[in-house]
Each structure stands twice: as C-alpha cells, then as structure tokens.
Amino acid sequence: MKLTFSIQGSDFTHAGYPSSEVKKVLKQLDIDGKTIKKIVIALYEAEVNVVAHAWKGTATIEIEENKISMLLEDEGPGIPDIDLAMQAGYSTASKEVRDMGFGAGMGLPNMKKNSDELIIESEVGKGTKVKMVNYF
Amino acid sequence: MSGSPIYHALNVTKCIGCTHCMKSCPTEAIRLVNGLAVIDYDRCVYCGQCHRVCPTNAFYVVQDDLAMIHSFKYRVILFPSIMIGQFPEKYSEDQIYDGLKKVGFTHIYEVEQPLQVLIDSINEVLKDPDTPKPAISVYCPAIVRIIQARYPDLTENIILRKAPHNLAAHFAIQRLMKEGARREEIGLFYATPCIAKIAAVKSPVGEAESIVDGVVNMNHLYNKVMKVISDSEVPDYSDQRQNLSREGITWSLTRGESCHFGSRGIAIDGIHNAVRFLERVENDQAQGIDFIEMRACDQGCASGILLSGNRFMTVERLERRAKRYPSAKDIRPEVIKLNTSDLKEKLVLEPIMPKPHFIFGKERVKAMEKMTRAQRIVCFLPGIDCGACGAPNCHALAEDMVNNKAKMSDCVFLQQQWESEGRISPNKAFLNVQKKWGTDRFKADCNKRGRRNEGF
Ligand SMILES: Nc1ncnc2c1ncn2[C@@H]1O[C@H](COP(=O)(O)OP(=O)(O)OP(=O)(O)O)[C@@H](O)[C@H]1O
Ligand code: SF4
Ligand SMILES: [Mg+2]
16 A cells, blocks of 8 residues: 655654654554564654755655555755765754754664665755665 | 443433544544444543533443442442542541441541552662663553553553552551451442543453452442531541551642652643653654653543542642641551551552554455555545544544445535435435434424533
8 A cells, every 4th residue: 555745844843744644554554563663763764854954855655565665755955975974973964953853863874774675866956765665 | 332341331312413422532432323422342441531522421330339338347448539629628538538437338548548658669660670661650541541452562661550549459458457357358449530440440451350349430429428428526537547648649630640750750631642642652752751640631530530520629629638648758657567568569460461453454465455445435535524424534434434334425525426416316315314313313403402502
C-alpha cells in the first residue's frame, strides 16, 4: 500500500506528521514494535531534514509484505558533499534551526543506523532524494 | 458482541442516539445501531468518557449488592480520600466515618495508607537501572488498559507496583489479624470512584485475583451515608486514620504522584490528553522525562464518574484537608507495629502484557489489502465526520466496511449523491436511514433534546 505526504520547508510545527501516520499503519499491521521504532526514527529524521534544509518536498511510502520503502524528494539547496554530510556531528543548520533544538548533525547518521538500506542522491541548487528501505 | 466482562452498560430506554459518546470514545469502541449506542467491550478500556458526555445519563455501572457485606464478621470499607471531599463541608471526618459505620461497616480505612510503604516501593523500581524510562504509573486502570491496547510496547514502562487500594487492603488484614481476627472472617470492600477501578478489581491486570472481596459504587455509598449521617456529636474514629498522610490525601489528584517521583516527573490528566502524550512517548519524544503520572480523568479521580461533587471544589477541599495531616515520612511504622516488608512484598505486580486490539488481523497481506481498501473508500466519503452513519468518523466507517460491519449506503451524503444521480430511489434512501436510526427518529417530538433551549 502507498501513502504520500507533502512536506513544507521551515514548518517545524508539523514535522513528524508522516512518520506518525506511518507508525499507525504499521501498528495496525501488527509489525514488531522495535522495527516500527527504527522506521519511525529514520523517517522522522528524513522529514526534519526536508523541513530544516530544503524548500519543500514529498514523502512517498510504500508498504509491502516484507518491507517498507520510503522516498523523500525535495526541492532545495542539495548536498554538495554527501560523505561529509553523513559524518556524525556535521551540520550546516542555521542558528534559527539550532534554536529549535535541531542541528546536532545526527540526523543522517541516525537514518543510516535505523534503516536497512539508505541511498542519497543530490544535485546542488536543485534538490535531494533520500531512499530508505526497512525489512520486517 | 464479545466475551469480555461487562462493567457498564447502556439503558436503552434512556439512550437518545445522540452520537456524543461515540464521538468522544478514545478507542472508537462505540457504534450506533438502530439509533442506539452499542459498546464493543473488546475495545473498551473503562475510562468512563461515555458516561461523562452522555446528556441523558443512559450509561449505568454494574455493581455488587451491598447486602453481601453481612456475610463477614469484620467488614472493612476501603475508600479513597477523595470521597471525603464529596460530602457537604458541614460534616466532619468523624461524622462521615460514623455514617459509614451505620451503613454496616465495622472498620473504616482510607486507601492511601500507609503511603510511605508504596512511595518507597515505587522509588525502588525507579532506581533500578533496568526500568525503562519514562516509567509510567500503574495507578489509573483505564490508562493501563489503553496502553495494553494501543501502545503495546509501552507496557514495559509501567511500574509494577499495585494501587493504593491493595496497600490498604493488606494493611487492614495485617491490623485486624493482629487484633485476633481470622482471615476468612474479614471482608474487604472497596468504594470505587470509577468503572476503571471496578474492572481492575473484577478482572485484574498483573495479578491473579484481587484481594478485595467486593466493590461498592461510590455514588451509591455516598447516598447511603447521606441518609444516615448525623451532624451531632459522634465517637472519635481517628485511630483508623493514624497512618493517613498529607501525601495520601492528595495522591489521587493531578500531580499527587508526580510531585514525589523522578528528577523530572510529569502529570497528564484527561483521557484524550493521555492518548496524545502516549503517542509522543512511543515516538521517543518525551526525552528526559523519567516518571509519568497519567489519569483518565481531568483533575485525576476528583472527576471520577461515580463522584458527585464538583471536581474543582473537591480538589480545593482535599488540599485544605491535607494541610492538617503529617507528612508520610514522619509516620513511623514502629509506632504502629506494622510489618512493612511484608506489605511491600505484597505490592509487587506481575508483568503487564500487551493486548493490541487495533490490528487488522494476523495475516499481513490480507490486512494490507483491507487497509488499502479502507483508504480507497475514504476517498469517496465526504470527510465530515458527522457520525450520521453510526460510526465515529469517516475513516472508522471505512474500516467497518472492510470488516463487513457497514456498507457504503450507511453514509448519508453518498446516499444523497446516489439519489441525485438516479442510482437509488428516494424511498429506498429514506428506508436506509430509518434502518440506521429507527422509525421514531423522524417523528416530531417536542421533548427532543435541544427543544428546551439546552444549547449553549
Ligand atoms: N534534504 C537536505 N537538503 C539539503 N541539505 C541537507 C539535507 N539533508 C541533510 N542536509 C545537509 O546535511 C547536513 C547533515 O544532516 P543531518 O541530518 O545529519 O544533521 P542536521 O540536520 O544538521 O542536524 P540534526 O539532524 O541532528 O538536527 C545538514 O546540516 C545539511 O547541511
Ligand atoms: S483517574 Fe481515577 S477516577 Fe478516573 S478512571 Fe482513573 S482511577 Fe478512575
Ligand atoms: Mg537532520
């Protein structure tokens, strides 16, 4: 089954909506709680990255019998050096974002840790695509 | 509808099918069938929200017959301090105790004693590094049930220590046996503020059998006492309150527990607030919080559905009363020769198991098909959540449809559309609505709710 959400840049108040909706569905499917938690954490971080760093984006979630695929596509500044961005603690978050309690540079490392597959493609000045897969 | 035990039910002659209960039920356990509310007891967590919002008092509580107390020689009434706050201010504590005696009880104990034993015991759990944080209080049974049903993983966070009525029950047994009573001569009766506590006694969670022999509806007891209470001089009952503390008196109120525990304790009251907060806890969004007090009722038990007083007045009165009592830690057990280690041991609960009720069946592929179908159905529903279909909202109706419990034509708006498209005759459409709401629904009735200016 497929779920789609749009994500608005800089709207921190509503960040987390897609992940909590996905959580509801996974719970109704009786997926193991630890697995759900990992998925929710990974997806939440990915959403927040769109909110914090990009202008706008979409989250497309596809749930199949044994796996969940999460695709986050955004229009935004892109990531010039993905390997660098993946490093724990690396962040370009603005002061404004840091004041909201984000910007520790832990989002991408957390996504890596909590997903079974993570692929990032990015084009500077255009946007970023993050694809994550978790198996049940 | 199910094999689950029933502690509250609906008086069908009073129910007017107004949808209030259905729409405020936190587990979507209510549907309207033939114009009447029907509870799915498998989903019910006994929070009492439906009682609270019912404009006609159509829900009633199933209770034990008070006459049963007389089969015991020693008849102990255990009641939460909150009950004292129900009586008119002119009655003293002793006059209320005396009233309870006249009703037939031989021993009268407020349940929140000796509280230090429970406080110490909970602190032991919190100190244990293996206790998942935030630890959640077991106090409100409706919260425990909603966690089991909707947040199964959080069952691990529940503090496995029994509620005050267990504490007082064991304490009463200890005391009476010391005075020479035999165990089988002692009958323990618990005056409950709510159906959640009734359910906790009748079908306990985390213990094989409740220590209490019977439950008494607090509202019922209040009325009985009010009939016999005297405002003249009565005997002194203060020896029965020797172990009652300031903390005990306010324990059942909001922040009554959380102010004692954790470095960052938090208190949530109201079932809908609780649901929203549990959602956060499940998402790890309550970081740093180590103790959660959570009660289904706003202002804690002060608004239990079996209480009669105004909740804010009750809180004020209890807070004032508390000031006259010593702190729990200043009541030394040696003075009253209590075996506290024995009490402590008896307070330990068995693990509380998850009981997820909100899954779409065990077979994942089928469940996914159903969910996809439900989503597809929602696309065609108007999204008004009006409840005229007999389900609490459009999404719930769609779920009912894929579970073969409802059909498309239950939606009154779809029916209208079909009518205008000539797909269904106006007559058939009207019959459909009548089937859902009963034939009398559409008769003129000048006693109908709203007729007597019952709006805002
Ligand atoms: N969708 C995106 N668009 C543009 N830049 C991004 C995007 N996602 C991540 N980045 C860049 O990668 C950096 C590291 O991201 P990461 O999520 O690890 O940390 P953060 O978002 O800065 O802080 P935290 O996630 O801990 O709140 C970001 O600071 C940002 O420069
Ligand atoms: S808050 Fe108190 S009165 Fe209300 S349901 Fe919970 S235990 Fe019962
Ligand atoms: Mg981030």
